[in-house]
Amino acid sequence: MKLKKYICFIFIVVTLLNTTSCGKKSLNITYKNGYPDLKGKHLVVYVASRDEVGKSLLELFKEKTGCTYEYMRMPTEKGVERVRLEKKYPKADIFMGGSCDAHEMMKEEKLSERYISENYSEIQEQYKDKKGYWTGIEIEPLSIAINKDRWEKEFALKGIKIPKNYEDLLNPIYKGEIVMPDPKTSGTAYTMIASLMQTLGKNKALRLLKGIKSNVGKFTINGYTPAQKVGTGEYLIGINFLGDQLLVKKSGFNIISNIPNNAGWNIDAVSKIKNGPNGDIGNLFIDFCTSKEVGNTLKKISMGMPTRSDIKIKENMDFYKLNIYKEYDFTEAGNKREDLMKIWDNLN
Structure with a gap:
């Protein structure tokens, strides 16, 4: 009986050691x-x-x-x-x-x-x-990218303030001038959707997302491309992560980056x-x-x-000095992906 208990004890110890190694085999x-x-x-x-x-x-x-x-x-x-x-x-x-x-x-x-x-x-x-x-x-946080050269030549004289928040992107003057990733393929765009739902609540977020979606001229497969297309001037405004925009700017393109209030992050x-x-x-x-x-x-x-x-x-x-939504819940965003994508697809 004692031998049986001893063997059982050894088995438990070995099992615990294997578990705490977290899968790191020798x-x-x-x-x-x-x-x-x-x-x-x-x-x-x-x-x-x-x-x-x-x-x-x-x-x-x-x-x-x-x-x-x-x-x-x-x-x-x-x-x-x-x-x-x-x-x-x-x-x-x-x-x-x-x-x-x-x-x-x-x-x-x-x-x-x-x-x-x-x-x-x-x-x-x-x-x-x-x-x-x-x-x-x-x-890195989400950010709005603006082509500075195009802004100054085509929009600054119209008395419009340069976009700093998502609400600013609802202006009909930006119809077809916005590029952002497709949330069906890009985690960047999904981060925007999920973070807006968490910060604003469903009704306010839907109004904002519907307005932005109607002004988008192109949805890209990945999250990096919008910054490139804004940099070259193909589109005036892009939405993606700040790091993408800073890399494009570092390459010599004249873009401005504005982090929206309570922006999502990754x-x-x-x-x-x-x-x-x-x-x-x-x-x-x-x-x-x-x-x-x-x-x-x-x-x-x-x-x-x-x-x-x-x-x-x-x-x-x-990170601590940026005006972003620091309580953004990644677990909630992951769990709600299927539901939020259905909502996005039905926005017209």
């Missing part, structure tokens, strides 16, 4: 210059972040570790749908970027698996999943896809993405605000 690896030696290893990543971000981080990971990689860039919703379709036989190890509600959906649908990064404690509490299913690497996160083909190599990539080195790298290439507490924040990207 890897027989060595370290060189502080980085794991992953020569001969491979990683597959679905990237919903801007291509500059995904490619840069993967190249740096390869440079530091020797791990080869392949990635596919796609809009958030298409990425999640692909992971969903591949659930029985996953083809990728990591889902990177996109809107945070998508990572919440993956968690709820058991498409991702729990992993507590070695850098988890360095990530500020509000920018990571408390159960460890996703970890944020940067933050945590650019990484999740480990459940049962990915390359096992715990995904864990090491998440460790890498949440490191201080990568946080400082992101400041240079992405224009977002790092989630680590030990990285100095740029003045124009200080």
